[in-house]
Amino acid sequence: MIETRIRFRHLHTFIEVARHNSVGRAAQVMGVTQPAVTKTIRELEDILGKKLLEKEGRGVRITHYGEVFLRHAGASVAAVQNGIDSLSRVNAGPPVRIGALPTVSARIMPLAMQRFLSERTDSPVRIVTGENQVLLEQLRTGTLDLVIGRLAAPEQMSGLRFEYLYPEQVRFIVRSGHPLLTDTHFDFGRLRDYTILMPPVGSVIRPYVDRYLLTHGMAELPHTIETVSDSFGHAFVEETDAVWVISEGVVTRDVAAGRLRPLPVDTSETRGAVGLTTREDAPANASLDILVRIVRDVTRSRAD
Template sequence: MSQRIIDPRIRLRHIACFLEVARLRSMAGAADALNISQPAATKTIQELEALLGGQLFDRSRRRLALTAFGEVFFRYASTSLAALRQGIDAARGAHDAAMVRVGALPTVSAHILPDAVRAFTHDNSGVTTRIITGPNGYLLSLLRTGDVDIVIGRMAEPNAMVGLSFEHLYSERVVLAVRPGHPVLSEPEFNLRLIEGYQTLMPTPDSVIRPVVERILLAHGVTQLRDEIETVSNAFGRSYVRQTDAIWIISEGVVADDVAEGRLDLLPVDTSETLGPVGFTTRTDTPATLAATSLMQAVRDVAEKLRRAGY
């Protein structure tokens, strides 16, 4: 029985520091987030590695990356911390002050979530709704540590779904958006290689649609993008494209309302091969709270309305 007891030298500060470094992929960033010095963060990780008997991070790159050993530990450490937080909240009666925390990719934040949250808050007065947006990897790390209850967005790659489950809501494609009157719209025979003559807004390397975008560009022989800008900011992308001749490669849901209202146009290119599932990602080991379950149903209702409308 004694062999099953957790090494008492492993403290909560070790786990918290490890999860922050894994989430931010930076020792300095984790130190700032935890309000400690960088040498203290480095020492804490070194202590944990010594206690576990293995290297948690690959330090050979500019940004830290989890080793295979670290990936295994991360899955269990993040799940354990999330369960501990839920237990503390329940013991303190925090469930009475209900809150639902949602991680949402930009496409969902712009298109699906506003109507869903409006309906949810109408029927659930007194419940605080917290919306966090960002790249998929960041949101999944928050889900694993219990900092969000659900993530709504595209399904992640299989190797990122260990310990998580996905519920499909609808599918959407990647599109290329430009301002009305953009020169390329007047081309008599459009082909995708024409975008090489214009500045391009691309999803960031850690975004879930980046590999999809890269595949379709390569398939159409697009290899020389000009003055590429990487962003996941809806506000920046929308403003920049409307003021310039830049071309914005983005999930359709982000710009659907702009296109419908004539503020943006889509380039006439078949992107059906970029169609991908959008839905809920949740932890398999933790049941959803009543508030989260209610919000999820509101999202399902909005998604169903969009399907019926032909979206």
């Protein structure tokens, strides 16, 4: 049968010659000699019993028969490549599914992922950003393999293992040029005059914020918006006089660039531990171990 005599090299060579309208250019691209390309094309034409290419000036042009065959040849080569890619995915490393707080996603993960990809583990990676409690629940159910975030309350850590990375505290953030920045002596009570973006009830940093406000005589604030959206927080604070109560890592770059400013208040008492949380019964995963090592290294480099 005809199809048993056609080889992949026939299809590949024909496609390259047709693509470049040149035997010489196709030979260069494929890294073979021109006579080898010409021989392969003649073999294919002999098998098919049809002329696929004709000389035209210094190059070649595809015939009507060639145009018909090219559509099928291209589809065949694409199908073979899809099969190769499928086998590569089967042989890839185990997936790595990471949950990260917004502060970690902005501060740690970009560089960590660059270094992880350079290791060429071939493991598919999924990164989920969200609220700490939600991420920990996904870790428990096996949807995630690792959570990089704040240390949760003891009752939420059953069956989980925490490794400390670095401390992080809450900041009161405003836009550059905010009226509160002009006060010679900052009056904390003036916060009541402005809209406050607060972490939601149930979020890992909310108890730190509530205790801090209570100790400063601010048990209640009249104008608050609860949000976990850092994109909304950035946009709203830059465009209004709102005050954003947020973990400092989320706004590190904005503060460094001068777009946002922390209010001059000591919030060191809101400092909490950020680290790696995994399941105690998690199966071995070499790719995950590599990522954990990289996150440790990136964290140390950020601290230096």
